[in-house]
Amino acid sequence: MHIRSMSFSWRASACLALTAATAAASATSEPVVVAAPAAATAEAPRVEWNLRNAEHLLNRAAFGATSDEAHAAVARGMQATIEALFPADAKVPRPEILGRRDLPLDLERPETRLRNVEGRREGLSRLQPDLISPLNMWGDWWIERMRKSEDPLRERMTIFWHGHFVSSVKEVGDAHEMIEQLTFLRENALGDFATLLRGIGRTPAMLAYLNNDENVKEHPNENWARELFELFSLGDGNYTEDDIKQAARAFTGWTDKEGRFLFDRIVHDYGAKQVLGRAGALDGDMVVDLALEQEACARFMSAKLLHHFEGAPAPEARVAEYAAFLRANELRIDKFLRRLFADPAFYRDEVVGRRVAPPIEWLVGNARRLDLSAPGQMVLNMGDVLGQRLFWPPSVKGWEPDMAWITTATMMYRSNMAGIMLGLVSVQDLIRDAEFDERSMGDEPMMAAAKKSRSNGLNQLAYIQDAGWKPGLSLVPRAKAALAVGDARLAAWLSVELLAVEVPLDSGVRDSIAAFLARERREAGIEMETALLDHPQAEAVLRRAAHFVLSLPESQLN
Amino acid sequence: MDHPHQASNRRPDRRGLLVGGASIFGGMWLLGRSGLARATREAVEQAKDAPPKALLLLELSGGNDGLSCIVPWADDLYHGARVRTGHKADTVKKIDDYRGFHFALANMQAQWNEGKLAIVEGCGYENPNHSHFTSQDIWHTARHTGRASGDGWIGRLMAEMHPQDKEVPHMVHVGQSLPYSLKSGSHAVVCLDQPPPYRWAAGGDDIAREGGMRRPEAGHPLEQIRSVVRNAQASSSAIRRAAAEYKPRVEYPKHDLGQDMQTAAALLQSRLGVTVMSVTHHGYDTHANQVYRHDKLMQELDGALGAFLADVRGTPSGDNIAILVFSEFGRRVPDNASMGTDHGTAGPMFLLGSPVKGGLHGKHPSLADLVDGDLKHTTDFRRVYASVLDGWFGVPNERVLGARHEPISGVWA
Numbered sequence: 028m029h030i031r032s033m034s035f036s037w038r039a040s041a042c043l044a045l046t047a048a049t050a051a052a053s054a055t056s057e058p059v060v061v062a063a064p065a066a067a068t069a070e071a072p073r074v075e076w077n078l079r080n081a082e083h084l085l086n087r088a089a090f091g092a093t094s095d096e097a098h099a100a101v102a103r104g105m106q107a108t109i110e111a112l113f114p115a116d117a118k119v120p121r122p123e124i125l126g127r128r129d130l131p132l133d134l135e136r137p138e139t140r141l142r143n144v145e146g147r148r149e150g151l152s153r154l155q156p157d158l159i160s161p162l163n164m165w166g167d168w169w170i171e172r173m174r175k176s177e178d179p180l181r182e183r184m185t186i187f188w189h190g191h192f193v194s195s196v197k198e199v200g201d202a203h204e205m206i207e208q209l210t211f212l213r214e215n216a217l218g219d220f221a222t223l224l225r226g227i228g229r230t231p232a233m234l235a236y237l238n239n240d241e242n243v244k245e246h247p248n249e250n251w252a253r254e255l256f257e258l259f260s261l262g263d264g265n266y267t268e269d270d271i272k273q274a275a276r277a278f279t280g281w282t283d284k285e286g287r288f289l290f291d292r293i294v295h296d297y298g299a300k301q302v303l304g305r306a307g308a309l310d311g312d313m314v315v316d317l318a319l320e321q322e323a324c325a326r327f328m329s330a331k332l333l334h335h336f337e338g339a340p341a342p343e344a345r346v347a348e349y350a351a352f353l354r355a356n357e358l359r360i361d362k363f364l365r366r367l368f369a370d371p372a373f374y375r376d377e378v379v380g381r382r383v384a385p386p387i388e389w390l391v392g393n394a395r396r397l398d399l400s401a402p403g404q405m406v407l408n409m410g411d412v413l414g415q416r417l418f419w420p421p422s423v424k425g426w427e428p429d430m431a432w433i434t435t436a437t438m439m440y441r442s443n444m445a446g447i448m449l450g451l452v453s454v455q456d457l458i459r460d461a462e463f464d465e466r467s468m469g470d471e472p473m474m475a476a477a478k479k480s481r482s483n484g485l486n487q488l489a490y491i492q493d494a495g496w497k498p499g500l501s502l503v504p505r506a507k508a509a510l511a512v513g514d515a516r517l518a519a520w521l522s523v524e525l526l527a528v529e530v531p532l533d534s535g536v537r538d539s540i541a542a543f544l545a546r547e548r549r550e551a552g553i554e555m556e557t558a559l560l561d562h563p564q565a566e567a568v569l570r571r572a573a574h575f576v577l578s579l580p581e582s583q584l585n
Numbered sequence: 586m587d588h589p590h591q592a593s594n595r596r597p598d599r600r601g602l603l604v605g606g607a608s609i610f611g612g613m614w615l616l617g618r619s620g621l622a623r624a625t626r627e628a629v630e631q632a633k634d635a636p637p638k639a640l641l642l643l644e645l646s647g648g649n650d651g652l653s654c655i656v657p658w659a660d661d662l663y664h665g666a667r668v669r670t671g672h673k674a675d676t677v678k679k680i681d682d683y684r685g686f687h688f689a690l691a692n693m694q695a696q697w698n699e700g701k702l703a704i705v706e707g708c709g710y711e712n713p714n715h716s717h718f719t720s721q722d723i724w725h726t727a728r729h730t731g732r733a734s735g736d737g738w739i740g741r742l743m744a745e746m747h748p749q750d751k752e753v754p755h756m757v758h759v760g761q762s763l764p765y766s767l768k769s770g771s772h773a774v775v776c777l778d779q780p781p782p783y784r785w786a787a788g789g790d791d792i793a794r795e796g797g798m799r800r801p802e803a804g805h806p807l808e809q810i811r812s813v814v815r816n817a818q819a820s821s822s823a824i825r826r827a828a829a830e831y832k833p834r835v836e837y838p839k840h841d842l843g844q845d846m847q848t849a850a851a852l853l854q855s856r857l858g859v860t861v862m863s864v865t866h867h868g869y870d871t872h873a874n875q876v877y878r879h880d881k882l883m884q885e886l887d888g889a890l891g892a893f894l895a896d897v898r899g900t901p902s903g904d905n906i907a908i909l910v911f912s913e914f915g916r917r918v919p920d921n922a923s924m925g926t927d928h929g930t931a932g933p934m935f936l937l938g939s940p941v942k943g944g945l946h947g948k949h950p951s952l953a954d955l956v957d958g959d960l961k962h963t964t965d966f967r968r969v970y971a972s973v974l975d976g977w978f979g980v981p982n983e984r985v986l987g988a989r990h991e992p993i994s995g996v997w998a
Contacts, residue, residue, distance in 0.1 A: 237872075238872045238873040238923055238925065241873050241922065241923030241924075241925075242922075242923070243922045243923075245922055246919065246920065246921045246922040247921060247922070248872055248873065248921045248922065248923045248925065248927065249872075249921075249927045249928075250872040250873075250927065253715070253716075253927075253928065257716050263714070263716045263718075263719045268715060268957060269957075271715075272957070381805065381806050382806075383806060383810075414761055414762060421761075421762065422717070423717075424717075424718055427762065429806075430806065430809055431762065431763070433809070433810055433813050434762075434763055434776035434777075434813065435774075435775045435776055435777065435783075435813055435816050435817035435820060436761075436776055436777040436778060436783055436817070438810070438813055438814050438817050439782075439783060439784055439785050439789070439793075439817055439821065440782070442785050442786075442789050442792055442793075443782070443785065443786050443787075443789070446786055446787045446789070451787045452786040452787045453786075456786065457781075457782045457784075457786050458781060458782060459781065460780075460781035460782065460784070460825060460829070462784075462822075462825070463781075463825045463826050463828075463829035463830075464781065464829055480779070480781070480782065481778070481779045481841075481844060482778065482779065482782070485782060539795050543791065543795070571787075571788070574787065574792070575791070575792050575795070578785070578789065578792040578793075579792070579795065580807050580810040580811050580814060581807065583810055584806060584807070584810075
């Protein structure tokens with residue numbers, strides 16, 4: 028019935044998944060342990076299932092909803108909408124990745140590093156395309172998965188774990204190892220936390236990133252042991268410096284060979300250690316299990332998950348409640364999230380619509396709402412420009428959330444990225460800055476001629492545009508189908524379709540969109556409001572108005 | 586100073602242009618804007634008399650190995666502990682019969698010889714924290730409770746120095762993510778990675794104006810976002826103009842830090858009203874393969890500092906820039922088997938620039954008296970902050986640091 032058949036994929040698959048999920052649930056009927064049954068069932072408040080709350084759930088658990096998807100979710104009911112986020116058929120498709128596995132791992136061996144520093148660097152830079160390009164392909168596939176949103180919660184949680192169990196290709200230097208780690212995170216994204224924590228330290232990417240591949244009995248390297256406790260499981264203050272030193276000994280010998288985990292007995296320290304109050308000849312697996320047993324672990328992860336999904340640090344009592352639930356449910360992430368998504372407190376005013384959308388969520392959400400098939404490389408490079416370069420987290424702590432995404436520069440860049448998506452902004456022009464660079468052209472011809480930016484992301488986006496990419500957009504038929512005629516109704520339509528969070532009617536946002544639209548319409552020589560959608564300039568006017576909407580502060584929240 | 590990259594064609598007219606022409610230009614541009622522009626203009630007017638004092642805050646992020654930076658070359662314990670990553674005595678640029686500069690720090694040594702580099706040794710704090718992030722928070726807030734204590738120390742300083750003109754970009758960070766030092770609940774902070782694309786393209790100024798307006802909703806994140814948009818709008822043209830018109834007198838190194846320092850030099854000497862400029866040098870977390878990585882970092886740091894100092898020295902505003910270099914911790918005294926060093930504690934801080942009086946301060950921590958392989962700090966880092974606050978900006982340090990700290994004396998010329 029609509030021209031937007033693409034955007035229905037999530038709903039269609041969700042319905043399919045729903046049927047499967049109901050069948051599976053009755054077959055296996057896995058019990059969910061409620062931490063405090065008496066308190067929880069006394070006056071169980073219910074979530075009022077309306078458009079606001081359906082949109083909220085899909086903003087936080089998926090990559091946002093088109094207005095059709097939001098309405099469909101309301102019609103389907105809350106439980107069914109939540110169930111659809113956990114497809115029973117969790118078989119995870121793997122992309123076909125080309126590229127050579129037999130790449131020059133020997134360049135990374137300490138002997139090579141020392142003996143021939145120059146040669147190694149040369150070798151690495153020569154091989155850089157081969158090393159990195161499989162990751163680009165994987166990235167294209169991943170972004171496409173996000174945009175199509177057939178299993179959106181899994182993709183989101185993979186980003187979450189990528190920012191939690193951090194490795195960066197900058198240090199790892201090998202695309203295959205990164206892909207292997209991300210695949211591990213993706214496959215276990217909604218499973219139990221213990222599997223993740225036990226497995227992540229064995230991925231070659233992590234072994235390289237935190238140098239445990241060079242952790243040997245004499246003079247251990249404590250990089251991995253420290254981050255395991257501080258950032259991956261317990262949080263600062265829940266272990267001692269001595270715990271780290273002793274734990275580092277337990278992980279000696281954890282290394283990799285030809286892309287596979289290897290336990291090297293010769294360099295392992297078999298001596299007695301004491302970690303987190305337990306003494307003995309502990310090995311690495313035992314130390315991970317000790318971390319998992321700590322009460323701090325469930326608390327740390329609950330706090331982090333609540334913060335991520337609610338957009339602000341959760342009150343202590345709420346963290347404690349969820350920590351108890353997580354411990355009672357074998358640290359199962361899926362059970363944690365099912366509970367959260369059905370929790371009335373998740374829909375409270377302080378949570379809904381007040382979270383700064385991280386760049387990738389914002390970009391994918393925009394592409395979905397615009398019904399734009401933005402290439403994966405485009406989204407990845409825009410993420411880079413906006414401060415979230417997937418595969419290259421800025422530090423072992425991952426990306427800083429909330430207002431850290433918003434700086435004077437990123438507010439401009441967000442607008443500019445939306446402008447590129449809409450085909451209104453030329454990256455070359457952005458890089459060149461004709462307004463001021465022209466002045467210096469006479470003095471420094473070299474500078475003026477250089478079209479390269481310091482930003483790799485901007486350069487890549489320029490390549491994509493230079494290669495002829497144009498957005499395949501048609502806003503006019505959509506507006507017509509929605510009967511959005513006249514400035515006010517068009518403004519309302521744009522606001523509903525393009526903003527993740529409905530703006531209050533008295534906020535003045537729709538009025539300013541309408542005013543902008545009217546100005547643009549008149550500048551295009553169209554005097555009558557009702558004549559706009561049939562005018563040849565209509566698409567251009569609507570795109571500029573869409574650019575305006577996506578650049579508003581209101582667009583940055585979800 | 587004999588800088589290898591010294592440009593042959595000096596342009597003495599640049600300063601004239603900046604002091605006269607650019608501020609008029611800036612004024613014209615600013616006239617078109619609203620109240621916040623007025624505040625900027627007032628700052629510009631004030632600035633005409635005497636260039637304001639400024640600070641360039643340079644963070645070595647990841648934990649700089651102090652022992653490889655200022656090397657205790659004459660200490661046998663150093664050579665015993667640094668079997669794999671140590672610097673041989675004959676490679677070190679000697680300061681005295683105990684310590685010397687890393688061999689790549691030629692410009693730093695030149696500054697030292699000119700009496701323009703103050704080294705404060707053994708800087709740290711009680712109960713050292715070995716987490717990058719917790720320790721950075723302590724350095725950035727100057728408080729042991731970190732972010733729970735509120736704004737960053739530079740943010741607090743701005744509240745003391747500029748109680749009125751909160752919307753002037755007194756704080757600028759050149760880089761992608763803002764360090765917490767500059768966090769302020771009340772004052773504008775500008776953050777940019779490079780000037781040319783620091784703008785709204787495709788008629789975005791309309792968008793910007795719209796995005797900054799509308800009625801306040803206290804406590805809502807939209808309020809904060811709108812205020813960032815206003816700061817962005819107010820600073821976009823001025824920053825791009827300042828950077829585009831800037832003619833550095835030396836060629837800066839091409840690496841990120843070099844380019845960031847050039848941007849910093851341009852903006853500090855413009856009439857934007859910058860009091861504190863912040864730049865970050867990344868990559869100091871050298872758990873493995875330290876020798877190559879740290880040597881390269883020292884080379885970058887020295888090249889960037891050397892270029893900056895050669896560029897700004899002798900100009901009215903350039904002579905009013907003090908540089909403070911710090912890192913969240915030093916590294917463990919014994920190295921590890923992967924040719925690296927793990928997280929440690931105390932390390933040196935540096936003050937450089939025309940206003941600085943060179944010398945050695947604090948006390949080198951003893952390599953014989955370690956705590957679990959870590960140095961005991963000899964000097965609270967807040968004493969160096971206190972010197973900057975009291976001695977350079979004339980702000981009683983307890984008003985920023987929460988408690989009085991004894992400034993390091995004798996660091997100002």
